[in-house]
Amino acid sequence: MTQAATLVKSRLEGGQYRVRFVNPQEHYRRLKAEIDGAIFDCLENGDLIHRKQLFDFEKNLAAYAGTKYAVGVNSGYHALLFSLIAKNIGPGDEVITVGHTFAATVSAIVHCGAVPILVDVAKDFNMDPEKLEAAITSKTKAVIPVHLNGRVCPMDEIMRLAQKHNLAVVEDAAQALGAIFQGTMGGAFGDAGCFSFYPFKALGGFGDGGAVTTNDPDVARIVTLLRYNGEDRDTGEFYYHGQTALLDNVQAAVLDVKLRHFPFWVAHRRRLARLYQEDLADVKEVALPHFLGQEHQDSYQNYVIRTERRDDLRSHLKDSGIETLVSWPTPMWHHKGLNLGPWNLPETESICREALSLPMNAEVTEEDVGIIARAVRDFFN
């Protein structure tokens, strides 16, 4: 089930929650004046496609991410697909990514014609460089590290291996806006950084959206062509068979408003994470997502705990009025329709059994964290 379908289902079954996993109504209420202004500006001026609001947002996103360029597209999936195509990845090539990611990461590899190779993750849910190195063959042309849950992968090691083996690096930064490793933001290390503005990402629109960040003018140019049917709109020349995949101008206007608030939301998430840590530190049945490494500043897109009694804890929290999410209950390659063949990735399999995402977003309050932590403690007592 998709994340959205899971939420709808739990809403139907669950009745009133005290703490919702996401709260789009409250999110909108807090920003209503600014957002309404930005949307009505677009509507009144007829700024619907490929206008100033899109270009402004791209400029501001690039400045925030610390890259030369950002190109808006209509989803994180398209950001990944276009980045791979821009790096000339196609039939006959192998692309290495992790087993523990959203299906879109792997679908982008399949749809550019390459073969996805899945490797296992480490305890921090992210790509293990040793597993990456062991999977490299003469056919490997690219690697997609996935910065999951708002934590950047060990990009020093991954970039070193990529340089040694001449691999393109396309970062799946869909969950990593605002996350930092060694002073650099996720999405600014490799050839391309791929962001998603799906409504429940830390920076989310009112529908689908995405972007590619890059320092490479060729990647920026090719993605810009691919998103708009392959045509250079200044000259009318078609360079590729592209797609219809622009980031909508109205979405860009909304995202540009939200981007101004975004650094405060990241600070809020870090504060909530510290509170969870304080409140749950002595619950020995639960592993918390606080990992070693001074050089990491995680942004906590998700706050994912692990416990062997995950499903029972989840029911208990639901009965206590607390909505949670499991991402993802089934390893991706177990879905027969994806045709990914068998893989042996024990850490990914155990995460699928043990991981539980607790409420974590800009609308969750410090008091909410107290309520949630108390319910978790009650369960284990």
Ligand SMILES: *Cc1c(COP(=O)(O)O)cnc(C)c1O
């Ligand atoms: C959300 C997400 C994507 C896909 O983004 P969409 O905008 O939904 O296409 C890809 N990878 C990861 C890790 C994600 O969380």
